[in-house]
Amino acid sequence: MIRFQNVSKSYRAGTSRKHILRDVNLTLPWRNVAILGVNGAGKSTLIRLLAGAELPDEGEIRRDVNVSWPLGFAGLHGSLSGIENLRFVCRIYNRPIDDVVDYVRDFAELGRYFYMPVKTYSSGMKARLAFAVSMAIDFDCYLIDEVTAVGDARFQERCATEFARKRENSRIIMVSHSESTVRQYCDMGGVLVDGRLDLYDDLDSAILAYEQAAKTTQELAE
Amino acid sequence: MPNGIAFKKPPRAPYAERFANAMALQHRIIIALFLRETRTRFGDTLLGYGWTLLEPIVNVLIWAILFQSAEKEPPLGDSKFLFVATGFFPFFLFRHLSNQLLNSITANRSLLQFPVVHNLDVIMARALLEVVTFVAVLFIYFMVFYAFGLSVWPASPLSLMMALTAIGLVGFGVGMINAVFACIVHSWSRFFAWYLRASYIASGVFFLPEQLPQWIQDILWYLPITHGIEWCRQAFYDGYESKFLSIQYLVASGAFMTFIGLALERLLRRKISVEI
Numbered sequence: 182m183i184r185f186q187n188v189s190k191s192y193r194a195g196t197s198r199k200h201i202l203r204d205v206n207l208t209l210p211w212r213n214v215a216i217l218g219v220n221g222a223g224k225s226t227l228i229r230l231l232a233g234a235e236l237p238d239e240g241e242i243r244r245d246v247n248v249s250w251p252l253g254f255a256g257l258h259g260s261l262s263g264i265e266n267l268r269f270v271c272r273i274y275n276r277p278i279d280d281v282v283d284y285v286r287d288f289a290e291l292g293r294y295f296y297m298p299v300k301t302y303s304s305g306m307k308a309r310l311a312f313a314v315s316m317a318i319d320f321d322c323y324l325i326d327e328v329t330a331v332g333d334a335r336f337q338e339r340c341a342t343e344f345a346r347k348r349e350n351s352r353i354i355m356v357s358h359s360e361s362t363v364r365q366y367c368d369m370g371g372v373l374v375d376g377r378l379d380l381y382d383d384l385d386s387a388i389l390a391y392e393q394a395a396k397t398t399q400e401l402a403e
Numbered sequence: 404m405p406n407g408i409a410f411k412k413p414p415r416a417p418y419a420e421r422f423a424n425a426m427a428l429q430h431r432i433i434i435a436l437f438l439r440e441t442r443t444r445f446g447d448t449l450l451g452y453g454w455t456l457l458e459p460i461v462n463v464l465i466w467a468i469l470f471q472s473a474e475k476e477p478p479l480g481d482s483k484f485l486f487v488a489t490g491f492f493p494f495f496l497f498r499h500l501s502n503q504l505l506n507s508i509t510a511n512r513s514l515l516q517f518p519v520v521h522n523l524d525v526i527m528a529r530a531l532l533e534v535v536t537f538v539a540v541l542f543i544y545f546m547v548f549y550a551f552g553l554s555v556w557p558a559s560p561l562s563l564m565m566a567l568t569a570i571g572l573v574g575f576g577v578g579m580i581n582a583v584f585a586c587i588v589h590s591w592s593r594f595f596a597w598y599l600r601a602s603y604i605a606s607g608v609f610f611l612p613e614q615l616p617q618w619i620q621d622i623l624w625y626l627p628i629t630h631g632i633e634w635c636r637q638a639f640y641d642g643y644e645s646k647f648l649s650i651q652y653l654v655a656s657g658a659f660m661t662f663i664g665l666a667l668e669r670l671l672r673r674k675i676s677v678e679i
Contacts (some may be wrong), residue, residue, distance in 0.1 A: 233518035236676045260443055273519050274437030306504045 183209040183231060183248070183322075185378075188240035190223070201226050202237070211246060211322065214354045215363040215384060217391035224356040224369050225251075227373060228326050231354060246321035251310065253326040256353035259300035263291055263310050266299060267317070274318045283315040288339070289313035290294060305363030311337060316343055325346070325355040341365065360388065431624055432520060436528030443531060455553035456540055459495055463488045466609060472562060478611045479640045485555065490608035493635045497574040497628050498566060498599055500533045504578025505585050505592055508675065515676075522668055522675065530575050569650070570631035572657030579664025586675045607632045612647040620647065627656040 185207050191200045201223030207287060209231075218224045228251045250256065252297040257266045267285050271278040284294045288311040294302060302310070315323070323344075344353065344366065357363050363370075363384065370387020372379045374394040381387035443453030444517070467484040470477075503616040507529045514520050546554040557563045582589045606628045612620050623629050628651040635647040668675070 229516070232516075234516040236673045238673060248518070255481065255518050256513050258443055261439070265439075265442065269435055269439050270517075272438070273432050273517060275431060 182211055182245045182350050183317075184243045184245075185209075186241045186243065187238045188230070188242060190226065190237045192223075192226075193319065199223070200376040202230075202378065204240070205376075205378055207378060209371070209380070210369075211352050212345070212369050213352050213367045214380075215387065216354065216356045216372040216373060216378075217363075217370055217387060219307075219395050222373045224255065224373055225326055227378070228324050228354070228356055233326050236253070247319075249315060249318070249320040249323045251324045251326050252315045256298045257307060257311060260298050262297055263289070263302075264293040266310070267314055270314050276318055285310070285313045288316065288343075290336075303349060305333075309375060316347075320351060322352050322354060325353060325357075327357055363388075373393035411620060428519070429524065432524045433528045433531065434515050436514070436520070436525055438530050440528055441530045445621045455536060456543065459488070459491055459540065459544065463491050466491075468547045470609070477517070478614060479636060479643055482553075485553070487609060489636050489639045490606075493567065493632045494603060494608050494628060495540075496533075496537050497570050497577075498603070499582060500530060500571065500574030501538065501577040502599065503529050503533050504575070505595060507578075509585050517548035522582070522672070526579060526668075529663055530578065533574075534571060554579075557639040558641035559638045565634060566631060566634035566638055569634065569653050569657055570628065572628045573631065573653065573660060574663050576657055576660025576662075579666060580660060583664065583667040583675065587671065596661065602626055605629070611636070611645075613645070624649075624652075627653050673674060 185202075185205045186386060188202050188205045189200075190202045193199075199221075214223050227234065232248055232251050233242070233244070234251060248330060256270075258269075261269070263285075267282065268278050270276075271281065289295070289306070289312070291302075291310060293305060295305060299307060299310070352368055355363065355366055367384055370381050370384050371396060371399065372381070372387055372390070372391045379390060380395045381390060443454065463484065465488045469485070471484045477483040479486055479489075504526055507526045508515070508522050511520075511525045514525065515522065545555060581591065581595055588594075605623060606626055607623070612623055612633065613631060615623070624647070630648055630650070633648040634650060634653065637643050637645050637648060
């Protein structure tokens with residue numbers, strides 16, 4: 182459960198301020214939630230706020246569960262090798278490295294690159310490593326920012342299998358532009374619009390509300 | 404509004420246990436960051452380590468040679484080289500701490516995306532690395548000097564250690580303030596570089612404050628690092644008693660800067676976290 186208490190967050194965008202959340206009070210249940218919103222609504226910021234990687238301007242976000250860092254964000258250091266990056270994450274999350282090293286190497290399919298500096302990786306390899314590292318640490322709730330960008334179809338299939346396995350003990354809060362991905366993983370939705378986060382008990386009404394909001398935004402733009 | 408699966412909140416652990424857990428967590432994270440910084444700070448090549456080790460000797464030699472041409476005796480002892488060295492090493496500690504901490508938050512933005520890693524952790528980890536590096540460099544120089552038969556044993560080792568600790572405190576405090584300011588004022592690092600350059604000349608690495616006219620002394624008195632260097636020399640040279648030195652001022656300003664740095668980080672935390 183993640184509770185928002187009087188949370189406000191805004192950015193300076195040029196001369197005006199962009200409000201992402203305006204005095205929001207709500208409770209995100211421990212379910213698989215899709216976060217929907219038009220481009221620039223602040224979905225990635227919301228994910229970082231949920232993670233605690235960024236702080237709200239005002240108010241508080243309280244977490245009763247163990248929340249991951251925003252997946253998809255790498256946090257990998259270029260001059261360290263894959264295994265050194267993994268070691269660092271294991272240290273800060275207090276996981277014995279020996280237990281997960283084989284899992285990450287196999288899952289990320291890096292071969293001998295696992296022992297080479299991350300800056301020599303292709304962007305696909307980086308993304309696979311980042312994803313594998315985050316899967317290696319157990320969380321009650323995984324925060325995912327656009328997982329669809331990661332890897333080829335086969336890799337995504339394995340991600341799906343992995344998530345299915347985790348489903349028993351973990352939940353997902355996910356940002357995605359792909360409706361099929363969202364349908365695959367989530368059973369409820371939140372629409373980020375006009376500084377509000379509207380929660381919907383079922384995914385269909387969330388998607389409907391999102392489409393309406395998107396249409397309005399488009400009309401306003403025209 | 405949908406209700407989620409009921410999540411039973413575990414009973415809160417007693418205060419002492421929570422405190423111990425928090426300490427263990429912070430300790431773990433600082434060590435992890437320290438190990439990571441050790442690998443990344445000096446780069447992949449040996450040159451990174453090498454320069455840290457060579458920097459003092461190159462500096463001290465250049466200045467000692469410059470002063471050698473001026474015929475005068477050093478203000479203390481009989482070696483100009485040693486005189487400059489006793490000023491340079493304390494300054495080296497101050498500069499490295501204050502300057503490396505300056506970038507600690509801005510350079511670790513991506514790390515701070517891990518919610519368990521906080522601003523203070525990256526600052527502390529860097530400070531730890533700087534102190535360990537300094538002690539290692541100092542130790543190596545002691546060994547080298549000793550091997551060459553230079554008598555470099557301080558008159559009062561304990562006093563020297565206290566002096567260096569006080570300088571470390573000042574460097575840490577200034578570095579913390581720097582770390583916060585660097586997030587908010589973009590040209591801060593350039594400004595501080597000028598300050599460092601000026602205080603390198605002014606803080607008494609190459610002279611004793613007592614040699615200067617009174618009015619200059621009165622100005623230099625406000626530089627904490629000048630007191631630090633004076634204290635080091637007093638500890639190093641037998642029979643030298645500085646009339647300039649105020650240990651209270653040095654320690655008090657170190658504690659004050661650290662307090663200000665901690666307070667700034669606390670007060671501006673939300674503002675710091677915005678800048679990505």
